[in-house]
Amino acid sequence: MEKSKVYFTDLRTRPGLNMLDKLEKLIRAAKIDNIDFKNKYVAIKIHFGEPGNLAYIRPNYAARIVKVIKDLGGKPFLTDANTLYTGRRHNALDHLEAAYENGFNPLTVGCHVIIADGLKGTEVREIEVDLKHTKSAKIGSAIADADIIISMNHFKGHEMTGFGGAIKNLGMGSGSRGGKLFMHSSSKPKIQIKNCVGCMMCIKSCAHDAIKLNESKKAVIDYEKCVGCGQCIAVCQFNAAQVNWDEAASVASEKISEYAYAVIKDKPNFHINFIMDVSPNCDCWSNNDMPIVPNIGIMASFDPVALDKASVDMVNEAPTIKGCAYEEVEHIHICGQEDKFMSIHGKTDWRAALEHGERIGLGKMEYELIKV
Incomplete structure (x- = not known):
């Protein structure tokens, strides 16, 4: 079986060749221009970063990707879907403010910024896949309606999947509220009674007549009628409708793939x-x-599985930084090598997403690393 090609560039620069130039050189070497972009809508799936977190991808890199796509005739836009939890990216208005605050706006990146699943996370397309866990995936409409998908992924650790890379950004990041609920939980939503103010927004938005107010004017869910769509979580402004965080990490990783x-x-x-x-x-x-x-560098590929596998291999081969979180945990060895992400997040196994991704045809774990 032919190995997938993964292209890599390090962070060394020189006069006349800065990191933005190296990024463009990398993606052109990886044959991004083999894609026919002419007059196509191009969703650039990215994480805008929760304000206060400074580890997200710099918008300068996004601007260069936008320029390349425009030069190739495409119509790019930056996008992400709303979060399931309450925070600065829980609805489209706050999400856009957070994106702008972190530098992702039309003036700096050269294209529009669109929240994929709309104001309250209800703009959804169902894509049939008929896989092990997922019969049809609930994807934010702007991503589902795009002609071409480009993912820009900050590679880092993650509490549920071990690490977050291309697969995590594509899968969890593109899911609507209902999709995120499905990936995170095997159970239906719950009502935290102490937070409920009886505003009835969840009742008005429930398409299945599954929520009522009890005698104390608190929302209660009829689980015989509830289908687990997550709409109540989307509209609740008081963190009363909540997720049951009960999905096993390996199953959640397979769902994300x-x-x-x-x-x-x-x-x-x-x-x-x-x-x-x-x-x-x-x-x-x-x-x-x-x-x-x-810091290691940038990788690019048409294969998200191979890309994530090459990235985790490179991180595991790299020396650690003195004083980091890895020094505070027991080190787990896989195939004779210390595994940094499994060590930090001991209940996770990042291999689950990649192995399942290979089984379903998302990509291949075997790769050829090409340095640019």
Whole structure:
């Protein structure tokens, strides 16, 4: 079986060749221009970063990708879907403010910024995949409606999947509220009674008549009627409708791979991992711990599985930074090598997403590393 090609550039620069030039050189060497961009809508899937967290990808890199796509005739836009939890990216208005605050706006990146699943996370397209866990994936409409998918991924640790890279950004990041609920939980939503103010927004938005107020004017869910769509979580402004965080990490990782498969199904796609500021936790936190390894470089590939595998291999081979979180945990060895992400997040196994991704045809774990 032919190995997937993964292209890599380090962070060494010289006069006349800065990192933005090296990024463009990398993606052109990886044959991004083999994609027919002419007059096509191009979703650049990126994480804008929760304000307060400074480990996200710099908008300067996004601006260069936008320029390349425009030069190739495409119509690019930056996009992400709203979060399931309450925070600065929970709805489109706050999400856009957070993106602008972190430098992702039309003036700096050269294209529009669109929140994929709309104001309250309800603008959704269902994409049929008929896989092990997922029959149809609930994807933010702007991503689902795009002609081409480009992912720009900050490679870092993650509490549920071990690390977050291309597959995590594509799968979890493109899912609507209902999709994120499905990936995170095997259970239906719950009502935290003490937070409920009886505003009835969840009742008005429930398409299945599954929520009522009890005698205390608190919302209660009829689980015989509830289908687990997550709409109540989307509209609740008081953190009363909540997720049951009960999905096993390996199952959640497999679901994320299936959602990533749905996002790029039948579409040209290309993926870029930025292995910089490799913080131990997700960019969804409003803070970022110090990196666990020195900055490594940028990778690009048409294969998100191979790209993530090459990235994790490079991080595991890199020396750690003195004083980082990795020094505070027991080191786990896989195949004779210390595994940094499994060590930091002991209940996770990042291999689950990649192995399942290979099984369902998302990509291949065997890769050829080409240095640019």
